[in-house]
Amino acid sequence: MRRKQAQFITIEGGEGAGKSTNIAVIQACLQTAGIDYLHTREPGGTPLAEEIRNLLLTQRTEQVAPDAELLMAFAARAQHLNQVIWPALEAGTTVLCDRFTDATFAYQGAGRGIEDTKITQLEQLVQQGLQPDLTLLFDLPVEVGLERARQRGDLDRFESEQLAFFERVREGYLARASLNPQRFEIIDASQDLAAVASQVREVMSRRLSQTNG
Numbered sequence: 446m447r448r449k450q451a452q453f454i455t456i457e458g459g460e461g462a463g464k465s466t467n468i469a470v471i472q473a474c475l476q477t478a479g480i481d482y483l484h485t486r487e488p489g490g491t492p493l494a495e496e497i498r499n500l501l502l503t504q505r506t507e508q509v510a511p512d513a514e515l516l517m518a519f520a521a522r523a524q525h526l527n528q529v530i531w532p533a534l535e536a537g538t539t540v541l542c543d544r545f546t547d548a549t550f551a552y553q554g555a556g557r558g559i560e561d562t563k564i565t566q567l568e569q570l571v572q573q574g575l576q577p578d579l580t581l582l583f584d585l586p587v588e589v590g591l592e593r594a595r596q597r598g599d600l601d602r603f604e605s606e607q608l609a610f611f612e613r614v615r616e617g618y619l620a621r622a623s624l625n626p627q628r629f630e631i632i633d634a635s636q637d638l639a640a641v642a643s644q645v646r647e648v649m650s651r652r653l654s655q656t657n658g
Contacts (some may be wrong), residue, residue, distance in 0.1 A: 454540065461594040490521075
């Protein structure tokens with residue numbers, strides 16, 4: 446796949462980390478820099494992938510097997526890549542994606558206890574070597590994030606998990622950042638909105654200048 450100058454930027458973080466709020470800040474940075482971009486999300490991004498998203502998030506009495514959850518996540522990702530992400534990158538359009546495979550390593554890997562080797566095998570099959578150029582990880586204490594999530598209203602199937610699950614997810618995210626320091630930028634999401642937005646603008650300014658330079 447020929448990528449031209451397009452960047453693949455992903456946004457990650459646990460519940461209540463403020464990803465949705467700060468995506469608007471990132472979009473403004475891209476617009477100011479004159480960069481054409483596409484905003485999308487995972488799971489989702491296409492009609493089929495959005496249906497799978499609904500399957501993953503909906504509360505249900507049936508216990509979902511971790512491997513079934515993992516395979517659904519990658520089924521949605523395969524469709525998303527083929528229909529949205531790869532065509533955009535090939536056309537020279539930067540892609541801004543709310544979550545990607547780091548979320549799978551954090552939630553299904555660290556959270557559910559699935560071995561990284563299983564996830565890596567699916568990653569290689571589905572992504573064919575594609576990795577984000579930049580990942581912004583919005584990090585904050587689990588208790589703070591869960592309280593924010595509860596204030597938003599009804600909780601989905603993941604948001605209803607126990608505290609220990611989210612502690613593992615956070616540890617999984619931080620482990621991913623430690624393994625990929627050149628790709629990750631960690632944002633302290635425990636601060637107020639203005640302070641978080643300031644961090645985001647600083648990171649985007651620095652990384653975009655490096656890319657353009």
